[in-house]
Amino acid sequence: MLPLRKAETCRRASLLSLSLLMLAGCSPRVSAEVEEAPRVGPELILPVDCVLGQTCEIQNYVDRDPGPEAQDYACATRSYQDHNGVDFRIPDLAAQQAGVAVLAAAPGVVSRLRDGVADVSVKTIGLAAVDGTECGNGVVIDHGEGWETQYCHLAKDSLQVRQGDQVAAGQPLAQIGLSGQTEYPHLHFTVRKDGAVIDPFAPGAADGVCEARSPLWSQDVLDQMTYRQGAVLNVGFASGAVSMEAVEEAAIPEATAGAPAMVAYVRAIGLEAGDVQHLKVTGPDGAVVAETRIDPLDRAKAQYLLYAGRRTPAEGWPSGTYRGEYWVERGGRRALSRDFETQF
Secondary structure, eight states: OOOOOHHHHHHHHHTTOHHHHHHTTOOOOOHHHHHHSOOOSOOBOOSBSSOBTTTBEEEEOOOOOSSSSOOOTTSSOOSOTTOOSEEEEOSOHHHHHHOOEEEOSSOEEEEEEEOOOOBOOHHHHOGGGGTTOTTOEEEEEEEETTEEEEEEEEOTTOOOOOTTOEEOTTOEEEEBOOBSSOSSOEEEEEEEETTEEEOTTOTTSOTTOOOOOSOSBOHHHHHHOOOOSOEEEEEEEESSOOOHHHHHTTOOOBOOTTSSEEEEEEEEEEEOTTOEEEEEEEOTTSOEEEEEEOOOOSSOEEEEEEEEEEEOOTTOOOSSEEEEEEEEEETTEEEEEEEEEEEO
């Protein structure tokens, strides 16, 4: 059998997964496709006043698989069955309560909106309570020629526009909330053309095909939206046991030299089946204080909380810098890592 050329390898890898794309030396075709095909809809800016990779992350993409499985535009699994938008997630409820603005992604006219839905996790109130209001508080903007964008899970009483208002790109519409069918604060952003859902990363790709073709995002936004193989949402050192709920509520007591224990924690999102997570804590002298390694994940995880720690010794912790090192092994290489530290 003749060896594959790189272009052919990329085409075959793209049918399997983003991991194979990376191993084959390929990348989702964004810039080249922008040059080959003109944009077919409105040019979109980032619809959240945040910095991707720092103060917000993309949790989920549009599901491009027409069957029972879920697949995003990069041939990976950062989506779920019939997910019809892009989820821009902020770190926790403290960030939400401080206020994160939702912005108009393109100029247009406000055609529909809803306000008055309470900001409360659906885990607390149940799915039945949000039946018919899954979007929560929301805004829909008409961009003309059948194009519209929808903004969901907005904070109650934060809407700054009215039906019929003309809005400019980047104009604040509301703030990220916790309304509707959601367990964490984020913006669910949907693009439609003549009522049909459009993937803003690949509006020119055929149905069921995962390929970054003719994205609607502006080039400035594309430069920020490099596809990330998972992300670290929260890190820190706690003085005792850590739970997902406490991390979400930003209610973690910080570790101190005299606390009962020192526990390093990491909340990661977008993990894949087979991922192996590691977390190691070292003390001021470089010695390992605590270490955790998780067996390969049996399936993809939307989020995962990992921690490593130990009880405080009788004499207390020596003064100095304590470092946490987190990394994820995927396919024999590091796909994700984060270092963090605290001072006693």
